[in-house]
Amino acid sequence: MDKNVIEVKQLSKSFQKTVALQGCDFSVRKGEIFGFLGPSGAGKTTTIKLLTGQLKSDGGDIQILGEKPFSSKIKSQIGIMSDNSGLYEKMSVYDNLLLFAKIYDIDKRCIEKVLEEVDLLDAKKQLVSQLSKGMKQRLIFARTIIHSPSLLFLDEPTANLDPSTANEVREIIKKLNAKGTTVFLTTHNMEEADEMCHRVAFLNHGHIIESGHPEDLKLKYSKKQIRMKTSQEDYTIPLDPKLLKQELEHIDELLMIHSIEPTLKEVFLTLTKEES
Numbered sequence: 001m002d003k004n005v006i007e008v009k010q011l012s013k014s015f016q017k018t019v020a021l022q023g024c025d026f027s028v029r030k031g032e033i034f035g036f037l038g039p040s041g042a043g044k045t046t047t048i049k050l051l052t053g054q055l056k057s058d059g060g061d062i063q064i065l066g067e068k069p070f071s072s073k074i075k076s077q078i079g080i081m082s083d084n085s086g087l088y089e090k091m092s093v094y095d096n097l098l099l100f101a102k103i104y105d106i107d108k109r110c111i112e113k114v115l116e117e118v119d120l121l122d123a124k125k126q127l128v129s130q131l132s133k134g135m136k137q138r139l140i141f142a143r144t145i146i147h148s149p150s151l152l153f154l155d156e157p158t159a160n161l162d163p164s165t166a167n168e169v170r171e172i173i174k175k176l177n178a179k180g181t182t183v184f185l186t187t188h189n190m191e192e193a194d195e196m197c198h199r200v201a202f203l204n205h206g207h208i209i210e211s212g213h214p215e216d217l218k219l220k221y222s223k224k225q226i227r228m229k230t231s232q233e234d235y236t237i238p239l240d241p242k243l244l245k246q247e248l249e250h251i252d253e254l255l256m257i258h259s260i261e262p263t264l265k266e267v268f269l270t271l272t273k274e275e276s
């Protein structure tokens with residue numbers, strides 16, 4: 001996981017008077033799930049559009065797999081999933097992918113393989129209009145990965161999905177990543193990021209305010225306290241081995257003891273509050 005597949009330096013983008021990104025720096029390593037997190041309007045979708053060549057930046061540098069985002073050399077290695085599903089409801093699962101394969105000149109033998117991968121092979125003859133939301137989402141996924149990209153851009157892949165469908169999507173992402181696909185993921189959902197991402201970056205007002213492994217961030221912003229629960233009391237003490245030892249000597253019946261770390265959401269809220 002050491003080679004960078006995405007390198008972004010001092011990226012800026014404005015829309016008329018709206019500054020979407022300003023001096024944004026980050027990198028994504030080969031083989032990781034990288035979570036790009038931020039509140040609504042922070043600039044996440046704009047970043048994905050810039051990284052995938054759908055928008056041009058005003059300044060800064062982007063390298064994707066060692067190339068510029070607009071380079072045709074990397075097109076076949078990239079998969080993009082955003083919220084516009086674009087599925088044809090009156091066509092079957094298979095025919096939706098066939099159409100896509102024809103447009104993008106992809107070998108149609110890839111269709112069965114990818115349907116198997118997202119567990120839709122048995123539904124290949126079903127009309128899209130008859131599919132459950134979860135199945136549709138898996139079909140969109142199939143379309144995104146039909147050409148076996150090594151780098152996936154997923155813009156809020158679980159937004160507006162019920163918990164079980166969101167879980168199905170997360171499992172597919174993890175499975176792909178386990179096979180070596182690098183994933184750039186935007187999400188509002190901090191629990192999801194904590195569960196899935198090897199590293200996260202917090203975006204606020206168009207720039208990165210913090211980044212790192214979720215566990216390391218939670219430790220970094222921990223208040224360093226221990227919660228103690230005895231048969232008599234429920235209280236906290238500072239996270240200090242000497243204090244803890246002293247405390248334990250006095251306790252007759254200890255029911256629970258654990259260190260208190262913030263959740264990723266709490267870390268993010270603290271940081272964004274400090275910034276505004």
Ligand SMILES: Nc1ncnc2c1ncn2[C@@H]1O[C@H](COP(=O)(O)OP(=O)(O)OP(=O)(O)O)[C@@H](O)[C@H]1O
Nearest residue numbers: 015018019020038039040041042043044045046047
């Ligand atoms: N085409 C556009 N024209 C004008 N302003 C835009 C355009 N696209 C984005 N913006 C503005 O740029 C800022 C960043 O938008 P962006 O969509 O990247 O945020 P986001 O983090 O993806 O938000 P969300 O989580 O709500 O999707 C916002 O203020 C948005 O209104």
